[in-house]
Amino acid sequence: MSKKNVYLCQVNNKYGDNVFLPYSTGIIASYCLSIDRIRENFEFKDNLFLKEDVKAVVEKLDKPEVFGFSSYIWNFEYNKKLAEQVKNKYPDCLIIFGGHQIPFESEGFFVGHKYIDLLIHGDGEEAMAEILLEFLLPNKNFSRIKNLSVNVNGKTLKTEIKKGDLDINKIPSPYLSGLFDNIIKLSYSFSNLLTDSTLISSKKPLVTAHMLKI
Numbered sequence: 314m315s316k317k318n319v320y321l322c323q324v325n326n327k328y329g330d331n332v333f334l335p336y337s338t339g340i341i342a343s344y345c346l347s348i349d350r351i352r353e354n355f356e357f358k359d360n361l362f363l364k365e366d367v368k369a370v371v372e373k374l375d376k377p378e379v380f381g382f383s384s385y386i387w388n389f390e391y392n393k394k395l396a397e398q399v400k401n402k403y404p405d406c407l408i409i410f411g412g413h414q415i416p417f418e419s420e421g422f423f424v425g426h427k428y429i430d431l432l433i434h435g436d437g438e439e440a441m442a443e444i445l446l447e448f449l450l451p452n453k454n455f456s457r458i459k460n461l462s463v464n465v466n467g468k469t470l471k472t473e474i475k476k477g478d479l480d481i482n483k484i485p486s487p488y489l490s491g492l493f494d495n496i497i498k499l500s501y502s503f504s505n506l507l508t509d510s511t512l513i514s515s516k517k518p519l520v521t522a523h524m525l526k527i
């Protein structure tokens with residue numbers, strides 16, 4: 314049986330030759346791939362990490378079934394353009410938005426963003442894994458999953474908001490698990506090692522402090 318293709322997109326600007334590695338989507342992929350059923354059923358394509366021409370990106374895609382967008386103030390507009398075009402070409406592709414730019418008050422959000430299926434509020438590892446597992450079921454019902462806003466015909470269905478208790482030290486590091494290997498081969502100079510080795514204290518109640526031992 315062929316695997317379902319998952320794309321994750323955490324794009325950033327290029328500063329000269331300096332680029333950021335997509336750590337947030339990297340850690341999500343790393344966690345998901347630590348679950349057997351997900352590894353057996355899904356293929357994670359290389360993370361998108363640069364703001365490339367939207368049309369060219371869509372043309373290069375290989376049958377995306379799930380597409381996750383990591384959204385911050387510097388890439389939200391780009392993400393929306395890309396997501397809309399992905400949905401136009403692949404209407405059955407599940408479009409998920411997470412990250413700090415996602416409004417917690419999501420009432421009315423889908424009216425202007427019909428091409429987005431799910432918003433994730435807070436940490437994304439467990440939510441994304443549960444979404445992928447649900448995606449495999451014949452009668453998918455994402456409203457069973459915590460910390461989501463679900464697009465139900467343009468209306469927002471917000472699920473229970475609850476902080477998870479995932480031990481972040483048990484997630485394989487995306488730096489060490491090979492997830493970034495194809496990106497690192499490219500001729501850029503990379504910035505991101507800070508996050509994996511430093512305590513990031515978060516003011517956002519739903520986002521876990523990321524302190525990993527590597």
Ligand code: B12
Binds near residue numbers: 326504507523
């Ligand atoms: C470290 C950091 C930096 C470092 C980055 C170092 C590096 N090499 O990566 C530096 C100092 C360079 C930096 C710069 C800036 N930063 Co900064 N930074 C942070 C900080 C402290 C941690 C970010 C991080 O890596 N977290 C760990 C990752 C794993 O967590 P995460 O990104 O939240 O992702 C989780 C969830 O959001 C969710 N999620 C995210 N994406 C997705 C996608 C999907 C599909 C799903 C399901 C879930 C999901 O799941 C993830 C895993 O749990 C945050 C504040 C914070 N405490 O979070 C601010 C923060 C991200 N930065 C912010 C800002 C504004 C900036 C600057 C614009 C500041 C400036 N004026 O220059 C620049 C922009 C840099 C750029 N990227 O172009 C804002 C963003 C606000 C917004 N709405 O987008 C934040 C939130 C701070 C704040 N509260 O205002 N930053």
